Amino acid sequence: MLATSMMVVALLAAPPPAVATEFVGIPAGELRSTVRYEGDDGKRHVAAFAMATKAVTVREFEAFVRTHPQWERERVPSLLADAGYLSSWRDADNAGNDDAPVTHVSWFAAEAYCKSIDARLPDWAEWEYVAAADATRHDARSDSAWRARTFADGTPRAMDATLGAVANAYGVSGMHGAVWEWVGDYATLLGDADKRGSDDGDRLQFCGATGLSFANRDDYAILKRVALLSAMEPRSTLGNLGFRCARSSP
């Protein structure tokens, strides 16, 4: 406890970094998740945390690569990123100045970036909780017109695809942008490798991996996002998959 409070003091006293990531406090609350695991009702308690107001930009990631050369395109081991890693960059160490969200980054790279700013990737439940908000409501999901607009997530027609898109009720921007986002626990979003087919499947549910399902088939935007993430390997990269960081509350 003492160590924690000392660290907070140290952080407050430190000069702001050249590229400051802006975080906004997200109050604790209950989420009815669209994602259901075997035998659960989708209720999740989300503890208070802080979410970055924007996805990590190309410029920010470039600064990270400069200070962490092991993440350069030419140096990164194949364990941690596939051949597509930063493949859209003009040069290995020069992406050009760009305020667009960085893409072509693996989960390992995203995780390392967030660690480097004393943050972490948000968990799925945290992400879903914040993404439920529109500009005025913390949970706009019962509004079918709004929900229909989220169907364009991950495409250039997405509602938050333009840089000028308004922030949601939490003050977070770009949750429904042209770019999908990694989450820290994406590997738990898995319907595969489930043991229900084996002889003692029922008993194994307490320790074997189990599958997930969806509460409503019209939660199409979420379904699409989860399907995409669950198909990824942690070293995978995509031209429309980026990330943002989060921080636990002290």
Next chain:
Amino acid sequence: MKPLFRTLGMVAALTLAMPAMAADPPLPGDSVYQLDAHVTDQDGHSHAWQELRGKPMIVSMFYGNCHLMCPMIIASGKALHNRLEPAERDGLDLAMVSIDPARDTPAALREVAQLHRLDSKHWRLLRPDDADVRTLAAALGIRYRAQPDGTFNHTSVLILLDRDGRIVARSEVTGLQPDPQFIATVRGHLSGASAVASNPSTRSKESP
């Protein structure tokens, strides 16, 4: 004075380790030892994850407070080890990495080792640093999820790593006995690995 001695000791240890490190060929890009992670063993010694390099190894992830699947993973690993010829047995280590570092303290891991009578010459029970559990699981292709009741859902698998940390084969644990085909793969790899180890020229060809 004490901290100084410790520092001097560390410097000496590093200096001694250096020639050996220089002799090691660079890690293959797909080696799981590319991860910068730290683990503590059942005796409370802390290690860089990379220190496990050097010997083929069976690795899996588990948690101590698990009463069905995890004992089965350990039993399956033990059965595999017992099915090897004594000479083969010496060429293979086994490591169980915890997904529950909060509860799997070195003392708890020692208890697991005693309960299962694990041969400390070959078995390592490892507790990763909190921040490293997820990256280790990701590198090993093991998926897990904490449940509200304190248990975990997780992939139950034995993974064969070569001496440089490349994944050679994996076998899902479905009972107390390992899959015969996996045993054959392990034995094949161990005979290949010892041939390679005694003939360095073959080895450099394998890992350019």
